[in-house]
Amino acid sequence: xxxxxxxxxxxxxxxxxxxxxxxxxxxxxxxxxxxxxxxxxxxxxxxxxxxxxxxxxxx
Numbered sequence: 001x002x003x004x005x006x007x008x009x010x011x012x013x014x015x016x017x018x019x020x021x022x023x024x025x026x027x028x029x030x031x032x033x034x035x036x037x038x039x040x041x042x043x044x045x046x047x048x049x050x051x052x053x054x055x056x057x058x059x
Contacts, residue, residue: 003052008042015046 012030019026029045035053044050 003054005054008044008052008054011044011050011052015044015050019046 012028015028019028027046031041031043031045033041033043034056035041038056039053040056042052042054044052
């Protein structure tokens with residue numbers, strides 16, 4: 001399944017909404033790493049980890 005930046009942004013929005021509605025302490029962390037061949041790995045930490053690899057346009 002091809003993952004693009006919009007899919008990652010949608011997941012971030014879903015997680016944020018879930019955290020906002022939670023009635024206790026919440027935390028979300030985002031990591032980004034450069035990979036080979038013009039890609040980035042994006043890891044969303046929010047109770048679970050959601051990992052995505054997206055194409056990064058090299059200039």
